[in-house]
Amino acid sequence: MNFYSISLSLVTLIGLVESAKFRFRIHRDTKNCAAAGSAPMSSLRIRRVRPVFFNKNTRLILKMTRYKQHSANAIRASVTEEFNGDMTNVSIGIYFGIVRSSKFRSNESPTSNHRLEGEILTDESATVKPGTGSDFSEMYHDAPIMLKLQILELIKTGGEKVHSLFTANSCSESKKWIANEGYYRLDITNGNYIPIYYDPLETDFYY
Numbered sequence: 001m002n003f004y005s006i007s008l009s010l011v012t013l014i015g016l017v018e019s020a021k022f023r024f025r026i027h028r029d030t031k032n033c034a035a036a037g038s039a040p041m042s043s044l045r046i047r048r049v050r051p052v053f054f055n056k057n058t059r060l061i062l063k064m065t066r067y068k069q070h071s072a073n074a075i076r077a078s079v080t081e082e083f084n085g086d087m088t089n090v091s092i093g094i095y096f097g098i099v100r101s102s103k104f105r106s107n108e109s110p111t112s113n114h115r116l117e118g119e120i121l122t123d124e125s126a127t128v129k130p131g132t133g134s135d136f137s138e139m140y141h142d143a144p145i146m147l148k149l150q151i152l153e154l155i156k157t158g159g160e161k162v163h164s165l166f167t168a169n170s171c172s173e174s175k176k177w178i179a180n181e182g183y184y185r186l187d188i189t190n191g192n193y194i195p196i197y198y199d200p201l202e203t204d205f206y207y
Helices: 005-018 136-140
Strands: 019-028 045-053 061-066 076-084 090-098 145-155 160-166 182-186 195-196
Touching: 019 045, 019 090, 045 076, 061 076, 090 145
Parallel strands: none
Antiparallel strands: 019 076, 019 145, 045 061, 045 090, 090 182, 145 160, 182 195
């Protein structure tokens, strides 16, 4: 096989590689629970969003990226990510980090996830060390909240279609409430948000 044939084969192979783009949207979920909302710049804020593509069978993480918080809304995120490869055995999940603004963070319990200890907010120089205040009654100010999470597949010819939708049916779904800072993992089987106590970057598996 000559150099031209090899080059042509590589070009053909590259052209056959599949890819898909997805948009991740997170915002407050008040449709079925009016009490689940909060002010636009509430003290409880999404700081990090980490879309995850993982193997359905082994749960091995194939790709994970990160995005920072929305600058004008405490509980809102809209990020777009592309996966190159066959999606047949691939599931999509998400990790996200929640922090408090410094005004209230001093009244919280100690940080539940060390990944949050050095976080910087967009409108402040740094987060305040938790557990240093005296009025712990303010710990749940602007909380709890519920989230609506949409994963949309972007169509190559234009437009988008719903890949996954995670929303609460009522206020009584306790595992869909978020009341305090921490890192959370979306359980794609039931839409619950599971607190995690490890750095997502330190694991190879989505669990």
